[in-house]
Amino acid sequence: xxxxxxxxxxxxxxxxxxxxxxxxxxxxxxxxxxxxxxxxxxxxxxxxxxxxxxxxxxxxxxxxxxxxxxxxxxxxxxxxxxxxxxxxxxxxxxxxxxxxxxxxxxxxxxxxxxxxxxxxxxxxxxxxxxxxxxxxxxxxxxxxxxxxxxxxxxxxxxxxxxxx
Amino acid sequence: xxxxxxxxxxxxxxxxxxxxxxxxxxxxxxxxxxxxxxxxxxxxxxxxxxxxxxxxxxxxxxxxxxxxxxxx
Numbered sequence: 594x595x596x597x598x599x600x601x602x603x604x605x606x607x608x609x610x611x612x613x614x615x616x617x618x619x620x621x622x623x624x625x626x627x628x629x630x631x632x633x634x635x636x637x638x639x640x641x642x643x644x645x646x647x648x649x650x651x652x653x654x655x656x657x658x659x660x661x662x663x664x665x666x667x668x669x670x671x672x673x674x675x676x677x678x679x680x681x682x683x684x685x686x687x688x689x690x691x692x693x694x695x696x697x698x699x700x701x702x703x704x705x706x707x708x709x710x711x712x713x714x715x716x717x718x719x720x721x722x723x724x725x726x727x728x729x730x731x732x733x734x735x736x737x738x739x740x741x742x743x744x745x746x747x748x749x750x751x752x753x754x755x756x757x
Numbered sequence: 758x759x760x761x762x763x764x765x766x767x768x769x770x771x772x773x774x775x776x777x778x779x780x781x782x783x784x785x786x787x788x789x790x791x792x793x794x795x796x797x798x799x800x801x802x803x804x805x806x807x808x809x810x811x812x813x814x815x816x817x818x819x820x821x822x823x824x825x826x827x828x829x
Binding site for chain 1: 762763766767772773774775776777778779780781782783784785786788789792795
């Protein structure tokens with residue numbers, strides 16, 4: 594009757610599928626698909642993660658699901674992956690690119706990466722001292738530039754290992 | 758950072774290889790030995806002219822003395 598008609602029209606007006614496009618702050622219903630690949634090994638292949646922190650050349654960034662598409666060059670630094678159980682894993686990458694695709698996928702390509710436990714602080718310290726000596730010496734411009742690049746990697750490594 | 762000036766001297770590929778090499782040299786002993794093998798590249802090239810192959814030349818001459826198989 595009229596009561597029934599009132600009910601059905603009210604039901605039609607109420608948002609049936611509540612907020613399909615909106616996402617609550619507390620839960621991330623969408624997961625980011627991460628592929629972290631090296632030439633010799635694929636650390637992640639389309640794995641569902643919640644957040645990835647990358648050391649972009651323009652500054653550190655945190656990538657969540659549904660990020661705007663972008664391409665970022667990476668500097669030597671730590672990539673941190675947070676999965677749904679809130680555990681974080683860190684890898685130090687030498688350099689590379691992070692590409693956020695429009696369909697909620699993140700691809701990180703690097704030549705070399707290793708977990709922080711695999712590094713030896715002694716070796717880093719010795720290498721850094723040597724690289725700084727070459728960079729400040731009187732070799733060719735190329736040699737000095739090479740040493741400066743290496744020194745940057747070692748300094749970033751020291752920073753990552755120190756604040757582990 | 759001073760590291761931005763390498764672009765005048767190197768290509769990005771060279772920069773990436775240098776950074777990767779620096780990372781490999783900072784690993785602990787066991788991983789470092791495995792990783793160093795990844796850094797080795799061997800290239801041999803040969804100039805062809807009029808259907809005749811020229812001398813095969815190593816880009817980085819290997820240090821092994823002893824028998825080396827002839828190219829052709």
